[in-house]
Amino acid sequence: MSISRRGLFGLAGGLAAASVAGCGFAPTNSGGAANNSLTFRWWGGEARNKAYQSALQIFTQKNGTKVDPQFSGYDGYFNKLNTEFAGGNPPDLFQMDTALVSTYAAKGVLTDLGSFIPNTIHLDTLYSAVRGAGVVDGKTYGVPSGSGYAPVLYDKTVFEQAKIPVPADTWTWDDFGRIAGEMSKAMGQGKYGALDASKDDSGALQPWLRQRGKDLYTGDGKLGFTKDDLAEWFALWDKLRKAGAICPPEMLSNTDSATGNHPLISGQIAMTTGWGLAQMAPLTQHALDIVVVPRGSNGKTGQALSGGVLLCIPAKSKNPEAAAKVIDLFISDVDAIKAMGMSRGIPPSGKALETLTPTLTASDKRDVTYAQYVADEVAKDGLPNAPTAPPGYNDAKTALDSAAKQVAFGKMSIPDAVAQYFRDAEAALQGAK
Template sequence: MPGHRTKRFCASAAALALCAVPAGCGESGESAGGGTVVLRYTWWGNPDRAERTERAVALFEERHPDIDVSTSFSGYDAYKQKLATQAAGGDAPDVMQLDYRQIDQYASGGVLLDLGRQKRVLRTHEIDPGLLATGRVDDVQYAIPQGRGTETVAYDVRTWKKSGVPLPGRSWTWSQWADTMRALAEKTGKPGATDPGQSEDSFEVWLRGRGKSLYTEEGGLGFTADDLTRWWTFTDTLRRAGAVSPAEQTTQLDGSVENTPLGRGTSVTDANWDAPASGFAALVEGGVALAPMPSGEDGTPGQYFKPSMFVGVSAHTGHPKEAAQLVDFLINDRQAAKILGASRGIPVNETVRDDIGPGLEGFDRTIADFQASLEGRLKDPPQAPPSGDNALQSTFQRDYDQVSYARMSPREAAENYITEARAELRS
């Protein structure tokens, strides 16, 4: 991977493997020889995000010669599992990238530092208060949003245009999306999309378009077995018709764009978040464009703007001030923002966003233009999911695997999921 690597960078961008910290990497908040502070910083993402992050970290180290940053990254699924193991063992990295669905779990589990205690170092006054509040649990600021993102349908421009199927417009319903995927499959000889049945995120968009939600304000399920049966029947029918990816491809999904059918060249589209969709640019020779997620049949939008990801600090770090300095740099430094671009979503610092906006190029510009096209059209985001949702994402995909391999009917799998979900949310 081109670009800067810190002295302890131990992840291969080609392998996308989150490394175990070797003896030379240092423990959380360790001080190296000569009074140098060593911070461990981990994130998930694609090689593009990693290359940019490494360059930004190099700039931070240049500005802070007394701090060394040991970095590692992986695809989302591997990252999530690794971080859970580290957190359970009291060995969470000093600075860590977090998903919306991890905030409650790690805050309530005592993993995250109260960042309100670092106000002298960590500035948050230029972040929209509503967006900033999404990183709070019980009125304590445990995480800071790093960017604003939304879901999208990323597609292979050349293949779609060659098919003769009309390109997507400013909006479409789920029925129109399904008809389009069937047409693409017929014209191109490969599935129109990654099967969305395995994705809790896509299901949430579908639910919201029907006036429902994934969770209630009290943290219970906001849908029934009938709702989930209808969703999985819809996607299973498309899979059986070859309009979306087969089980053999869908079960290879691991959170990285490289292992999606679109990334492998075996489908025309993929539903993903806009920032990680940048990874498709290096994989799809025909170029990649973004379309909105489908809406409800009455036009009600299901997608929403949300913090694309957060950054938090370990409650057990030996150097909370230095860790907060790194967080402040990632959020508020203009030069860092120019390096990072939209790789983690559009910047949350409003001054920084206005400053770098006109200079965005390539896929960063694609993301900015896509978000601008949705301004004023989306509903408010839901509150952060309850802590049990982190585990339920895997349960959701596992239960749908039973459907896609014809081991369970959509109804059987839905009832099984509802039972397990209620038990997880009570625990």
């Protein structure tokens, strides 16, 4: 199961990143005495808001510290936060986009949580693969709230109608191409076996790279792969495109939102990356299911578990000690874990998984049990944890989207598109430092 695209995959963070980069913040410690209240800011829908407030009531009951909840939608969230940072009055604790933590950490406005670990924040409670989601340059600036991975979501009903076996957990990229081609033929004209995922960085390209011992980025914020790697990646999808196994580029305009217009839901494709059951299952009467992204020839999944959204403490928090206790509540307290449920994604620990599983719906149980399977496979892979997305990530992601579409629409050769991507992405990463 994937965390929502806004929380894990495609992020609407470009404006936020640009805005904070221009603020010229200086790191400042609060220096204030601990008090009996704090403010906590987050974004989310009604279900998440209710869950957070229930958990915060539990915190107040157990710790005696009052929490002032401040919540909104995602749009404008970081603009308001940046204004408060610039004015020196940010909330004491706030929810952070995983892809933006490096940008904020680089400006010195976040508290290094190392002084609270392990005595206050029990980070070892979490799966080892997600603990580093908020780590920048060896320091922990955010604590993850969930776990997620890169799945392939498929329409089981359509597979059954076509009398084609569904993808297996052991499938490879060769299997993917074969199955997508078979499904395209079975589904008929104007329908395709799979989504064109050539532009999907974390949902497809990253596991493909990690299967080869590389990654999207290095620990020091540079590209983690070569031009030859990207050329091979584009060639893989170009071959599938020309064979009619994947959708044409015109169909990609409806793939960034979980709506009835998504080609999987509208019946135009049979498989897609970037989404999980929680987002898509309610949109269709068909039976949907999930499988890992195809494995490499070495059998590795290449999965990089995500930490979902993070919780961070500003350097100017007026009550960092209490804020740290709130963070620990979400990862350690059974009552708070129950209150939050699945509102922030797949449970990030065995403790949370064990706590929640008895009360989950059938589809949620499928999500979490499969996530446990993937976590076990990640451990078998033995690969390093993926580096935190560096400053400039959003512009680098946009550069991949542009280059991939230039190839898909036939407007640019693969070598020229690769050159364009490296030029734009390297400039974005370097300029953000």
